Amino acid sequence: MYIRDTIAAVSTPPGNGGIGIIRVSGEQAAMVGNAVFRPVYDGGLVSHRFSFGAIVDPASGEKVDEAMAVYMRSPRSYTREDVLELHCHGGWLVVERVLAVVLSCGIRLADPGEFTRRAFLNGRIDLVQAEAVMDIIASKSDSALQLAQKQREGALSARIDVVRGFMLRALALVEAYIDFPDDDLGETDLSAILASVSEAQEMISSLLLTFEEGRIMRDGISVLIVGKPNAGKSSLLNRLLNENRAIVTHIPGTTRDIIEETVTFDGLAVRLLDTAGIRHTDDLVEQEGISRALAKIPQADLVLAVFDASREFGQEDQLIFDALAGCKTIAVLNKTDLQQCFVLPDEARFVDIVRIAALSGDGMDILKHTVCRQFLHSVAPDSREFVALSRARHRDALVTAQQHLQQFSCNLKDRNLELLALDLRGALQSVGAVTGQTATDDVLDLIFSSFCIGK
Ligand code: GDP
Helix, strand or coil, X not given: CCCCCCEEEECCCCCCEEEEEEEEECCCHHHHHHHHEEECCCCCCCECCEXXXXXXXXXXXXXXXXXXXXXXXXXXXXXXXXXXXXXXXECHHHHHHHHHHHHCCCCEECCCCHHHHHHHHCCCCCHHHHHHHHHHHHCCCHHHHHHHHHHHHXXXXXXXXXXHHHHHHHHHHHHHHXXXXXXXXXXXXXXXXXXXXXXXXXXXXXXXXXXXXXXXXXHCEEEEEEECCCCCHHHHHHHHHCCCCCCCCCCCCCCCCCEEEEEEECCXXXXXXXXXXCCCCCXXXXXXXXXXXXXXXXXXCEXXXXXXXXXXXXXXXXXXXXXXXXXXXXXXXXXXXXXXXXCCCCHHHCCEEEECECCCCECHHHHHHHHHHCCCCCCCCCCCCCCCCCCHHHHHHHXXXXXXXXXXXXXXXXXXXXXXXXXXXXXXXHHHHHHCCCCCHHHHHHHHHCCCCCX
């Protein structure tokens, strides 16, 4: 439910910074501005103009800070309501004091994400775009940011609207016959309905195919480095991180626990996990490290199997082969600076093979590109046509819509118009939940509660 009271919150991150921004939204925004802000120059607050002045406590008249204030009259604001922003010094105490003075005017502290929720409820953005705002803030890689910006601009919403359009056309025709029960469903209208439904089905299917790539662009991938002791796993990790994170020695069995770090390869977030060298050992600590490594293998998006190319393929390498059955794996042949005597058996089980020398860094760029190529293959994200689903919520809603459309196709043979309309309404309901037309308060609460306060 949307109660149109006036809300305020600190919109800059907690802690100390150059500037702290307190945002107010609602009908009382101008009243708050006039009560707490004393402009240095005459003219008061003019919409969409910054003015310089002082924040004062209206109760005592005491000056709290120097500030810039901007008032944005509805509807030209983030929430489409009247909005006031006070830009004061960025110390946490002064920001808290300005917020206290603002709240003392009789308005309330905003809930997490409430400004964006109001932007949604007032029709400025849809639910996909609201979620994209959150993704922009949380982005940790170029690919995540590019995808979030695309969704905020409305690329996915536009596709969803086209799908809805097809469904609405089909439903309008079906309902027309329900309203005139004496008319039989004619061949022309039947084929128009079928055409619209199959267009919708095709578009949903192609959107669902983008989910895996979208999820990866948004959340990144996990890449597990495995191999026998001394193959060069830690050297590889250090090279990929550009720092000496893992201990490198010629003594086998030094890495006991899993070392985890995140980097970006070509703009994609990659969580690298270096593991204990896999071999038969009597050392209990090393055994524990090895079982942890083996347990991680099925969870990884990709495995880098590192082999020492200066030695012959041996029993320990065979252990790695056995552990990797069914996993997406790149064979990384290391130590190519030394005399080569390694022959990789069964090359076909690897998605790719890359030769490197972790000691000198040779082959690192090729390896990074090869990793990315495994996951990002569609249209470039900055191109116009690029659209990808990235949230399970969107995927699940579209899967449900697709099920309703399949049900529609099954019910078609009986020509039961009421049932057909029911299937189409179900599909519309599911698709509408993505962009928010049919989202319930519970769903909105869930989505916006994961926002930060002040957004
Ligand atoms: P890990 O046990 O698999 O983590 O292997 P390390 O990264 O600790 O490396 C084991 C030994 O191999 C160290 O002495 C490294 O300096 C050496 N090493 C690693 N990569 C290379 C390489 O590309 N060429 C050469 N010549 N030695 C390497």
